[in-house]
Amino acid sequence: xxxxxxxxxxxxxxxxxxxxxxxxxxxxxxxxxxxxxxxxxxxxxxxxxxxxxxxxxxxxxxxxxxxxxxxxxxxxxxxxxxxxxxxxxxxxxxxxxxxxxxxxxxxxxxxxxxxxxxxxxxxxxxxxxxxxxxxxxxxxxxxxxxxxxxxxxxxxxxxxxxxxxxxxxxxxxxxxxxxxxxxxxxxxxxxxxxxxxxxxxxxxxxxxxxxxxxxxxxxxxxxxxxxxxxxxxxxxxxxxxxxxxxxxxxxxxxxxxxxxxxxxxxxxxxxxxxxxxxxxxxxxxxxxxxxxxxxxxxxxxxxxxxxxxxxxxxxxxxxxxxxxxxxxxxxxxxxxxxxxxxxxxxxxxxxxxxxxxxxxxxxxxxxxxxxxxxxxxxxxxxxxxxxxxxxx
Ligand code: TYD
Numbered sequence: 001x002x003x004x005x006x007x008x009x010x011x012x013x014x015x016x017x018x019x020x021x022x023x024x025x026x027x028x029x030x031x032x033x034x035x036x037x038x039x040x041x042x043x044x045x046x047x048x049x050x051x052x053x054x055x056x057x058x059x060x061x062x063x064x065x066x067x068x069x070x071x072x073x074x075x076x077x078x079x080x081x082x083x084x085x086x087x088x089x090x091x092x093x094x095x096x097x098x099x100x101x102x103x104x105x106x107x108x109x110x111x112x113x114x115x116x117x118x119x120x121x122x123x124x125x126x127x128x129x130x131x132x133x134x135x136x137x138x139x140x141x142x143x144x145x146x147x148x149x150x151x152x153x154x155x156x157x158x159x160x161x162x163x164x165x166x167x168x169x170x171x172x173x174x175x176x177x178x179x180x181x182x183x184x185x186x187x188x189x190x191x192x193x194x195x196x197x198x199x200x201x202x203x204x205x206x207x208x209x210x211x212x213x214x215x216x217x218x219x220x221x222x223x224x225x226x227x228x229x230x231x232x233x234x235x236x237x238x239x240x241x242x243x244x245x246x247x248x249x250x251x252x253x254x255x256x257x258x259x260x261x262x263x264x265x266x267x268x269x270x271x272x273x274x275x276x277x278x279x280x281x282x283x284x285x286x287x288x289x290x291x292x293x294x295x296x297x298x299x300x301x302x303x304x305x306x307x308x309x310x311x312x313x314x315x316x317x318x319x320x321x322x323x324x325x326x327x328x329x330x331x332x333x334x335x336x337x338x339x340x341x342x343x344x345x346x347x348x349x350x351x352x353x354x355x356x357x358x359x360x361x362x363x364x365x366x367x368x369x370x371x372x373x374x375x376x377x378x379x380x381x382x383x384x385x386x387x388x389x390x391x392x
Contacts, residue, residue, distance in 0.1 A: 001036070001037045001038065002034040002035070002036050002037075002043070002045070003034060003035050003037060003266055003269075004032050004033070004034045004045060005033060005034065005035055005266070005269035005270055005272070005273050006032065006033040006195070006198075006269070006272070006273040006276060007030075007031070007032050007033075008031040008032070008033065008195065008198065008199075008276075008308065008311075008312045009030070009031060009311065009312050010028050010029070010030060010031075010311070010337075011028065011029060011030075011031040011199065011200065011307075011308060011311050011312070011337065012026055012027065012028050012307065012311065012336035012337035013027060013048065013052060013053055013200050013336060014199040014200055014201060014304035014305075014307040014308055014336060015053070015058065015059055015060055015201065015304045015307070015336070016053075016057075016336045017059055017302065017329070017330045017333035017334065017335060017336060017342060018333055018334055018336065018339075019333060019334070020334065020339075023334075023339065026336070026337070027048075027052060028337070029046050029048055029200065030045075030046055031044060031046075031198070031199065031200070031308075031312075032044065032045040032046065033045070033198055035266060035269050036210075037266070038213075039210050039213040039214055040207055040209045040210040040213065040263060040264055041162075041204060041206075041207075041210040041213075041214065042186055042198075042204065042205045042206075042207070042210070042269075043203055043204045043205075044198065044199075044200070044202075044203050044204075047160045047203050048200040048203075050112070050131060050158070050159075050160070052200075053158075053200055053201055054112045054113050054131075054158070055112075055113060055114070056113065056114045056115050057115075058113040058115065058116070059327060059329035059330050060094070060304075060327070061094070061095050061116075061327055061328075061329065062094040062095055062097050063094075063095045063096070063097050064326050064327045064328075065326075065363070067230075067363060067366055068097065068230070069097045071230055072097040072098040072101070072153070073097070073101055075098065075153075075182075075236075076098055076099075076100075076101030076102065077101065079149060079151065079180060080101070080102070083148065083149055083178050085147075085148035085149035085177070085178075086106055086148050087106050087107075087108075087144070087145065087146070087147045087148050087149070087174075088102045088106065088107040088108070088147065088148065088149045088150075088151065089107070089108045089109075089110065089140070089147045089149070089150050089151070089172070090107070090108070090109050090110065090150075090151050090152065091110045091132045091150065091151070091152040091155050091156070091181075092110070092111060092112075092132070092152055092153070092154070092155030092158070093109035093110065093111045093116065093120050093125075093127070094111065094113075094116050095116050095119045095120070096109070096116075096119055096120045096123055096125070098151065098153065099120060099125055100123065104123075104124040104125055107125055107126075108125065108126050108127070108128070108140065108144060108147075109121075109125050109126070109127040109128070110127070110128045110130070110132055110136065111127055111128075111129060112129060112130055112131045113129075114129055117129035126144075128140070131159075132152075132155075132159060132165055132168060133164055133165075133168055134164050134167050134168040134171060136168065137168035137169070137171050137172040138171065140172055141171065141172055146172060146173065146174040146177065147172050147173060147174060147177060148174050148176075148177045148178070149177065149178055149180065150169055150172065150173055150177065150178075150179045150180070151179075151180050151181065152180075152181040152182075153181070153182050153183075154182065154183055154184075154231065154234075155181070155183075156181045156183055156206075157183040157184070157202050157203070157204045157205065157206055158201055158202065158203065159203075159204075160203055162204065162214050163214070163217070163218055166214065166215055166218035166219075166220055167218050167219075169218075169220065169239075170218055170219045170220050170241065173220075173240075173241065175241060175244065176240075176244060177240070177241075178238055178239070178240055179220065179237075179238075179239040179240070180236060180237070180238050180239075181236070181237050181239075182226075182228060182230070182234045182235065182236040182237070183205075183206050183234060183235065183237075184197050184202070184205065184206075184231045184232065184233065184234050185206070185207070185227070185233050185234055185235045186205045186206055186207040186210075186258075186263060187207060187233075187257065187258050187261055187263060188232060188233025188234075189205060189232070189233070190261065190263070190268065190272050191233075191261070191386070192232060192233065192385050192386045193272070193275050193276065193279055193384075193385060193386050193387065194232050194305070194361075194385045194386075195272075195276045195279070195308070195312075196305035196306070196308040196309045196312075196384075196385075197231070197232065197305060197308075198308070199304055199305075199307070199308045201304060206235065206237075207258050207263045208222065208225055208235060208237070208251065208254040208255050208258055209255055209258050209259070209263055209264060211237055212251070212255065215239055216242060219241065219242050220239045220240065220241060220242055221239060221240065221241075221242045221247065222237055222238065222239050222247070222251050223238055223239065223240055223245055223246065223247050223248055223251065224237075224238040224248040224250050224251065225237055225238070225250045225251055225253075225254045226238075226250070227254070230362070231362055232361070232362040232385065235254070279384055279387065279388060280312060280313045282384075282387075282388040283309070283313055283315070283384050283388045284313050284314070284315065284319075286382070286388055286390075287315065287319045287320070287357075287382075288319065290354070290355060291318070291319055295354040295355060296321060296352065296353045296354050296355070297319060297320050297321065297353065297354065297355040297356075297357060297382070298320060298321055298322050298323065298324065298348070298350070298353045298355075298356055298357070299320050299322070299323040299324070299340070299356065299357040299358075299359045300323075300324055300345075300356050300357070300358055300359060300360060300367055300371070301323070301324075301325060301358065301359035301360025301361075301363065301367070302323045302324075302325035302327070302330045302335055302342040302359060303359045303360050305359065305360075305361070305362075306323065306335070306357075306359030306360075307335055307336045307337060307338075309359075309384060310335065310337065310338045310340070311336070311337040311338055314338075315338060316338040316339065316340060317338075317339070317340055317341075320340055320357060321340075321353075322340065322341050322342075322343055322348060323335055323340050323341070323342045323343070323359060324342070324343055324344065324345040324347075324348060325342050325343075325344075325345075325359075326344075326345060328344075330342045331343060331344045350371060350373075350374040350379065351373070351374060351377045351379070353374075353379065354378075354379060354380070355379065355380050355381070355382050355390070356371070356374065356379060356380075356381050356382070357381075357382045357383070358381055358382065358383045361383045361384070361385045364381075364383065367381075368381065375392045379392075380392055
């Protein structure tokens, strides 16, 4: 049974940066968040059709976030050393920073966004430009055989029908194959109060408890878990066929930690919802006060997270003048819903601003390091994670 605990209001597609002429046709939906009493899965109530989100215009190029490029290179090298897979498949390969580390003859990409599928295809990797389903897995078995490593980063949590997605993996995975996937951790989101990681693209937010339940009912089991720093705290899940191999201590440790925090208890989610409402009030009050005192505020990182915060809190150009982002596809566009202009970093002088809100708070250290001069000139950063605060 699904129990609703959080209402993040009317939201646009978080990554649908748009031009002024498209303002009138913008799509919105009600972002409500529920907890499933049976599996402990946290999901959004009204799923948005994936075709609306993942299409030719999807702007998130992983290769533009250089910390992520390093992350995927290191991950690929580690998995190669550990499992020595002969055949590798990546679900949601984006513009290829992970798959690039594997040989072209034995590696396959699955990527529904045509713009990215073309990039990996041009690099020489066979790319299926479609959504991950059991039907597709069966086609791949016919054409390429079974896979030894199936990898997915920040992608499985995008898929509405998890039973079909996991069944597809089970069918395609070779008998001793491994399925490795990483997604933001529900525990870290609740600990940090980072409600902005829940949006249309993330219809599910995973705990290890919930994943263990859903994988098992699809013939797979988790044998190891790594806790990662990326995206403000993610879990890398290692799964295999249910009847193969041993389960490592990390699985029990993670489940215990989640139980102690109370992820199996509805009250925990009610407490989180309360914290989110307070975060909104504090952020709006504090930005409004600064603005009233004549201060200029901009935002660094036109992230899906910032879309969620700005729309939930009703923060627009009345409070934030401009957002900078390194992604070309977002530059010259307006942010979804609240329509703040997005510009390249070089096009503004940060010293013209008093405060920089961190839309990409998950890259706080990298950004603070790059923007030392802003701080030396008296500028301050603002973040809402883990609570609303200003810092230098
Ligand atoms: P990410 O945090 O992965 O965002 P999302 O919430 O959309 O999943 O993406 C970071 C965004 O921030 C990406 O659009 C690139 C941008 N960015 C900057 O503009 N400057 C920077 O220094 C860094 C590290 C990222």
